[in-house]
Amino acid sequence: MNMNKLVALFKHDAAGGVLLIIAAALALIIVNSPLEGLYATLKSVPVVVSVGDFEIAKPILLWVNDGLMAVFFFLVGLELKREMLEGELSKPENIALPALGAIGGIVVPVGIYWLFNFGNEHNIVGWAIPAATDIAFALGVLMLLGNRVPIGLKVFLVSLAIFDDVGAIIIIALFYTSNLTATMLAVALSCIPFLWLLNRKNVVYLPPYFFLGLIMWAAVLKSGVHATLAGVALAFFIPLRDKNDPSHSPVRNLEHELHGLVAYITLPLFAFMNAGIPFKGMTIDSLLHPVPIGIALGLFIGKPLGIMVFCYLGKLLGIAKLPNHVNYWQLFGASILCGIGFTMSLFVGTLAFEEGTTLSLFDERIGILSGSFLAAIVGYLVLNKVLPKEEDFEDDPDVEVFPHRKTKPVAH
Numbered sequence: 001m002n003m004n005k006l007v008a009l010f011k012h013d014a015a016g017g018v019l020l021i022i023a024a025a026l027a028l029i030i031v032n033s034p035l036e037g038l039y040a041t042l043k044s045v046p047v048v049v050s051v052g053d054f055e056i057a058k059p060i061l062l063w064v065n066d067g068l069m070a071v072f073f074f075l076v077g078l079e080l081k082r083e084m085l086e087g088e089l090s091k092p093e094n095i096a097l098p099a100l101g102a103i104g105g106i107v108v109p110v111g112i113y114w115l116f117n118f119g120n121e122h123n124i125v126g127w128a129i130p131a132a133t134d135i136a137f138a139l140g141v142l143m144l145l146g147n148r149v150p151i152g153l154k155v156f157l158v159s160l161a162i163f164d165d166v167g168a169i170i171i172i173a174l175f176y177t178s179n180l181t182a183t184m185l186a187v188a189l190s191c192i193p194f195l196w197l198l199n200r201k202n203v204v205y206l207p208p209y210f211f212l213g214l215i216m217w218a219a220v221l222k223s224g225v226h227a228t229l230a231g232v233a234l235a236f237f238i239p240l241r242d243k244n245d246p247s248h249s250p251v252r253n254l255e256h257e258l259h260g261l262v263a264y265i266t267l268p269l270f271a272f273m274n275a276g277i278p279f280k281g282m283t284i285d286s287l288l289h290p291v292p293i294g295i296a297l298g299l300f301i302g303k304p305l306g307i308m309v310f311c312y313l314g315k316l317l318g319i320a321k322l323p324n325h326v327n328y329w330q331l332f333g334a335s336i337l338c339g340i341g342f343t344m345s346l347f348v349g350t351l352a353f354e355e356g357t358t359l360s361l362f363d364e365r366i367g368i369l370s371g372s373f374l375a376a377i378v379g380y381l382v383l384n385k386v387l388p389k390e391e392d393f394e395d396d397p398d399v400e401v402f403p404h405r406k407t408k409p410v411a412h
Helices: 003-031 038-044 060-086 092-117 135-143 152-173 182-200 207-223 228-235 250-273 290-316 326-337 342-352 365-386
Strands: 046-052 054-059
Touching: 003 135, 003 250, 003 365, 046 290, 046 365, 054 060, 054 207, 060 152, 060 207, 060 228, 060 250, 060 342, 092 152, 135 152, 135 290, 135 326, 135 342, 135 365, 152 228, 152 326, 152 365, 182 207, 182 228, 207 228, 250 326, 290 326, 290 365, 326 365, 342 365
Parallel strands: none
Antiparallel strands: 046 054
């Protein structure tokens, strides 16, 4: 991928981040206006799909959360496969720092949440909510700083977010499943050998993959395992390259086609459907409840603390190195942006707490939104302070740091 394409990709993500903010703000405005009833009615509109005796009946809210979000996780799986096979994560020297940062960015926020909610059997189920990072939102904030951001810092943020997504996928698979239905799980698993065979035979015509993927998604949905995981599983069987024409990459083509759908429709629609928090009747006790406090502090404090500590230890032990022309202050600013959980945290929150069962006591979304927006604002301010200013750019033919610009390296 050349520099121009990389810059175009980041600009694309920035636009997606802006749409997320607009969608969330619109939901907050509507749910706290006379249109609140219309918003609630929209989310609860029933949609039924049936084939013979097989039926899926869900409100629109759950079609978005279980269906459209499966498309998002399918895109995540495609990006993960490409990065691991031929992208930045295929290079061992690029893996250690973001991998360690992702581990720290999961462990420490979870620890903070546990600190506030340990001993409460109902509250503790939300422990994974502050472990997530919303890469679209985080990159959107980073892009506001323009060409002042070293490309190495962008690559670090994207790589860390990919590892973070892997952690979220594992957590959802292991800890957020309901009672399993063996028959449906067997149907889902039976699709895998056929997908493997298609990949093995170098079938690059994609409809057979999508047909099997749809069967797998429906079966996983009925099995008790969260349906979005079917999207990740399907992505791993899409061929990276056509063996007969190596210039043709089904994975890359799908990424390109799905990126706009996910950035401009799936994630904003998910945010709109899930970010509507009614402020009417909210009290200080509900704001200071251990669940939203644990989430907010986990995102805003735990994320950067965990990332920085684990990255520093990795460098101290000689198993990781800072990206070229990136210093610790810049890394700290980026790690704060990783505290923007937003859509991923909202998604995990929908798995941990069923809507309507806990709102009288607390609303986990308060912690998600407050922690995420604090991370966005403070992360931007820190990076704006520590990144080189426009007037500091100097021509230096030996060093390339910023897209379309030259500058001297930043001392570590």
